[in-house]
Amino acid sequence: MADYQVHEHDVLVIGAGGAGLRAAIEASAAGVSVGLVCKSLLGKAHTVMAEGGLAAALGNVDDRDDWSTHFADTMRGGQYVNNWRMAQLHAQQAPERARELEAWGAVFDRTKDQKILQRNFGGHKYPRLAHVGDRTGLEMIRTLQDHGVHLGIDVHMEHTIVELIQHGDRVVGAFGYDREKGNFRLFKAGAVILATGGIGRAFKITSNSWEYTGDGHSLAYRAGADLIDMEYVQFHPTGMVWPPSVRGILVTEGVRGEGGVLRNSEKKRFMFDDIPDLYKSSTADNEEEGWQYTQGDKDSRRPPELLTRDHVARCIVREIKAGRGSPHGGVFLDIAWIKERLPNGEDHIKKKLPSMYHQFKELAGIDITNQPMEVGPTTHYVMGGIRVDGDSQMSTVPGLFAAGECAAGLHGANRLGGNSLSDLLVFGKLAGENAAKFAKDNALSFGKEQEEQADAARRKALAPIERQDQGGDGPYQIQFELQDKMQELVGIVRNQDDLDKGVETVLAMKERAKTVTAPGNRQYNPGWHTALDLDNLLTVSEAIARAAAERHESRGAHFREDYTAKDEQWGKTTLVVKKGADGEMTLTKEAVRTMPDDLQKIIEENK
Amino acid sequence: MASVTFKIWRGDKDGGSFADYQTDITEGMVVLDAVHQIQAESASDLACRWNCKAGKCGSCSAEVNGMPKLMCMTRMEDLPTDQPITIEPIHAFPIMKDLVTDVSWNYEVKKRIKKFKPRSPDAADGTWRIAQEDVDRVQEFRKCIECFLCQDVCHVLRDHHKHEEFIGPRFFVYAAALDMHPLDTENRLEDLKDEGGIGFCNITKCCTTVCPEHITITDNAIIPLKERVVDEFYDPIKKLAKIFTGK
Numbered sequence: 084m085a086d087y088q089v090h091e092h093d094v095l096v097i098g099a100g101g102a103g104l105r106a107a108i109e110a111s112a113a114g115v116s117v118g119l120v121c122k123s124l125l126g127k128a129h130t131v132m133a134e135g136g137l138a139a140a141l142g143n144v145d146d147r148d149d150w151s152t153h154f155a156d157t158m159r160g161g162q163y164v165n166n167w168r169m170a171q172l173h174a175q176q177a178p179e180r181a182r183e184l185e186a187w188g189a190v191f192d193r194t195k196d197q198k199i200l201q202r203n204f205g206g207h208k209y210p211r212l213a214h215v216g217d218r219t220g221l222e223m224i225r226t227l228q229d230h231g232v233h234l235g236i237d238v239h240m241e242h243t244i245v246e247l248i249q250h251g252d253r254v255v256g257a258f259g260y261d262r263e264k265g266n267f268r269l270f271k272a273g274a275v276i277l278a279t280g281g282i283g284r285a286f287k288i289t290s291n292s293w294e295y296t297g298d299g300h301s302l303a304y305r306a307g308a309d310l311i312d313m314e315y316v317q318f319h320p321t322g323m324v325w326p327p328s329v330r331g332i333l334v335t336e337g338v339r340g341e342g343g344v345l346r347n348s349e350k351k352r353f354m355f356d357d358i359p360d361l362y363k364s365s366t367a368d369n370e371e372e373g374w375q376y377t378q379g380d381k382d383s384r385r386p387p388e389l390l391t392r393d394h395v396a397r398c399i400v401r402e403i404k405a406g407r408g409s410p411h412g413g414v415f416l417d418i419a420w421i422k423e424r425l426p427n428g429e430d431h432i433k434k435k436l437p438s439m440y441h442q443f444k445e446l447a448g449i450d451i452t453n454q455p456m457e458v459g460p461t462t463h464y465v466m467g468g469i470r471v472d473g474d475s476q477m478s479t480v481p482g483l484f485a486a487g488e489c490a491a492g493l494h495g496a497n498r499l500g501g502n503s504l505s506d507l508l509v510f511g512k513l514a515g516e517n518a519a520k521f522a523k524d525n526a527l528s529f530g531k532e533q534e535e536q537a538d539a540a541r542r543k544a545l546a547p548i549e550r551q552d553q554g555g556d557g558p559y560q561i562q563f564e565l566q567d568k569m570q571e572l573v574g575i576v577r578n579q580d581d582l583d584k585g586v587e588t589v590l591a592m593k594e595r596a597k598t599v600t601a602p603g604n605r606q607y608n609p610g611w612h613t614a615l616d617l618d619n620l621l622t623v624s625e626a627i628a629r630a631a632a633e634r635h636e637s638r639g640a641h642f643r644e645d646y647t648a649k650d651e652q653w654g655k656t657t658l659v660v661k662k663g664a665d666g667e668m669t670l671t672k673e674a675v676r677t678m679p680d681d682l683q684k685i686i687e688e689n690k
Numbered sequence: 691m692a693s694v695t696f697k698i699w700r701g702d703k704d705g706g707s708f709a710d711y712q713t714d715i716t717e718g719m720v721v722l723d724a725v726h727q728i729q730a731e732s733a734s735d736l737a738c739r740w741n742c743k744a745g746k747c748g749s750c751s752a753e754v755n756g757m758p759k760l761m762c763m764t765r766m767e768d769l770p771t772d773q774p775i776t777i778e779p780i781h782a783f784p785i786m787k788d789l790v791t792d793v794s795w796n797y798e799v800k801k802r803i804k805k806f807k808p809r810s811p812d813a814a815d816g817t818w819r820i821a822q823e824d825v826d827r828v829q830e831f832r833k834c835i836e837c838f839l840c841q842d843v844c845h846v847l848r849d850h851h852k853h854e855e856f857i858g859p860r861f862f863v864y865a866a867a868l869d870m871h872p873l874d875t876e877n878r879l880e881d882l883k884d885e886g887g888i889g890f891c892n893i894t895k896c897c898t899t900v901c902p903e904h905i906t907i908t909d910n911a912i913i914p915l916k917e918r919v920v921d922e923f924y925d926p927i928k929k930l931a932k933i934f935t936g937k
Contacts (some may be wrong), residue, residue: 188806199821326718386838607787610734
């Protein structure tokens with residue numbers, strides 16, 4: 084019996100961070116009805132945590148910058164396994180998306196000639212990140228949210244989707260519940276856009292909040308979509324390490340962009356010790372040159388602290404393992420030293436990095452204008468995700484679109500800082516536009532069979548509450564254990580034994596999760612919510628572990644101590660995860676698509 | 691490590707009471723950590739909102755020992771742990787369950803505030819020129835994380851329940867952010883006077899005291915807006931001029 088409320092929208096967007104909001108705005112502008120579902124309150128999604136800025140080749144600070152350089156930087160950062168079409172569209176369209184944000188009310192810091200100011204960031208050849216202090220994400224999400232509320236989008240706050248509904252292959256809706264009462268909802272939709280963000284909660288140390296349990300990845304997977312590049316998980320080099328309760332919280336790369344340096348316990352700037360060949364010619368070989376670069380000297384090369392995140396994270400791990408770490412198991416990140424070079428250093432730090440100042444002062448009792456921070460790697464972002472068509476953002480399942488972190492391709496094996504906010508805008512827009520078109524062109528077909536799918540999803544969702552007296556594990560128990568194991572076995576430095584063990588462990592935990600229990604009732608019950616998200620977390624964990632175990636090379640964020648080098652053949656190979664006919668996860672190898680000559684030429688010119 | 695007692699409000703719109711929980715506190719913990727630990731140890735259905743855990747999203751608002759706080763930014767070592775610590779939901783909005791309240795009113799209020807309306811672009815390519823000092827001036831208000839603690843502590847909402855006639859400090863900050871936006875051209879003064887009920891604010895500055903972002907809400911947002919409303923609608927000379935000119 085159907086005990087659920089039914090909503091119908093032309094386009095249903097799942098997730099209300101930057102990508103979801105931008106997609107909803109675009110779909111709405113195309114004249115279709117739009118529903119937006121989010122697990123939290125509107126405006127609280129992880130985009131709010133983005134600090135550094137949004138990468139767009141505006142050329143306001145250095146007019147040598149243009150889309151082709153941004154494209155080449157993105158491909159180099161991604162170790163050339165990116166979806167080159169996405170990297171091209173992203174670089175080409177990001178400037179327009181940034182300017183549009185300003186037209187909607189975003190306020191960015193300015194250059195002397197009153198244009199949008201841009202800052203340096205790891206892997207970007209020129210100063211490219213439009214920003215406002217270190218709270219760019221808040222500015223962006225608030226701008227999109229405030230713009231969006233006037234467009235007639237139906238927002239379903241604090242709702243969670245547990246299953247997609249299909250007609251044949253095509254996705255025609257989604258089924259979920261409202262968190263407040265635990266009442267079920269069926270959303271019929273001509274097209275569905277997944278914008279659910281990442282998977283950080285699969286690991287113990289993470290910058291991600293409770294929301295990031297790979298919901299979109301897993302919903303798409305269960306609906307038969309391809310996931311690619313799942314082995315590439317970004318560990319941001321600088322998360323807080325102390326006190327224990329804030330371990331993992333992000334410390335923006337902007338600290339290094341503003342001149343912050345990494346030191347070990349011997350006070351040595353260890354990043355000069357290991358500069359990868361791909362970046363030798365563009366990296367400073369002395370401290371003075373690095374400093375000049377951060378101060379805008381166009382003839383200087385970047386300091387090694389601004390190498391790509393994968394590399395910096397590994398160098399930090401190396402120092403810690405060698406016993407040269409800080410007291411609480413990190414290394415030192417020092418911005419206070421710039422007072423030696425800037426007369427108004429203290430004010431400058433507070434102005435450029437206000438939320439970092441605030442965060443350390445209030446959570447760790449550290450004044451970053453006087454003391455170094457202690458930092459270490461934290462699980463931050465997943466490059467892998469739902470395979471989409473670069474132009475339309477449609478997944479391999481008709482009617483199912485994806486944008487932002489849950490979609491894969493743009494970032495290849497490693498994402499450059501700043502490319503995420505621009506990713507959300509560029510591909511959020513494209514997803515919204517194309518989903519609206521798809522919904523207009525394809526009449527919705529919804530019948531008894533679809534209602535049965537909804538009923539099945541309802542039964543599955545209720546199970547953890549119904550079996551609460553049967554003695555299975557509680558949701559937190561399984562979740563914590565999974566996070567521990569993923570951190571230990573599938574973390575920053577990987578090897579075959581650990582990864583094989585990782586796969587086995589996840590499979591065993593999947594079995595245990597089948598009897599997970601959630602005490603209490605359906606009314607705002609975090610235990611129940613955690614139990615339902617667990618299924619998604621286990622799916623993405625399995626995909627990550629399997630793909631990582633298969634890729635016998637080191638590339639970007641995927642580092643294998645048993646295969647430390649890059650391998651030419653693997654460089655041409657994409658790993659595809661898909662649900663098999665028997666319900667088991669399958670992993671297949673596919674050739675990376677060859678880049679057209681004009682793009683190849685850009686890469687060569689920028690080498 | 692020390693075991694600390696927490697009195698946490700449990701219940702829903704039909705009523706509830708404080709329940710006692712014991713949990714161990716370690717160095718550097720914040721109140722939200724304690725709540726999470728209690729959830730994991732003994733009350734998996736204890737409802738509370740949270741996201742960023744770094745004071746940036748404004749989800750985990752509650753009243754800790756009677757003070758409106760973000761739980762993620764309230765350190766245990768700043769609280770007296772020799773006596774029970776009380777945690778209850780914010781008071782200005784209806785209870786959903788435990789520490790979670792229905793703040794949807796705030797989202798409805800925002801919809802009614804006239805949206806950003808930029809002046810025509812300054813340059814042929816459709817972009818604007820803005821001085822950094824104009825960006826700096828508006829930053830204070832744009833820092834707001836919408837935790838609604840200012841709404842919670844405002845007696846006009848909390849005690850007098852004027853939700854129909856008064857939009858509260860958060861939306862005066864929002865209006866100030868738009869008003870001082872270097873590109874905005876909209877006039878919202880009449881709305882602030884009428885639907886906004888800015889006259890109800892009698893400048894007790896409680897909102898400023900509790901703001902976790904340290905926005906000087908009363909002095910920098912509300913008072914200047916009040917002055918502008920007065921200038922526009924209650925200036926005696928303007929009134930006289932209106933009588934004579936008939937405008």
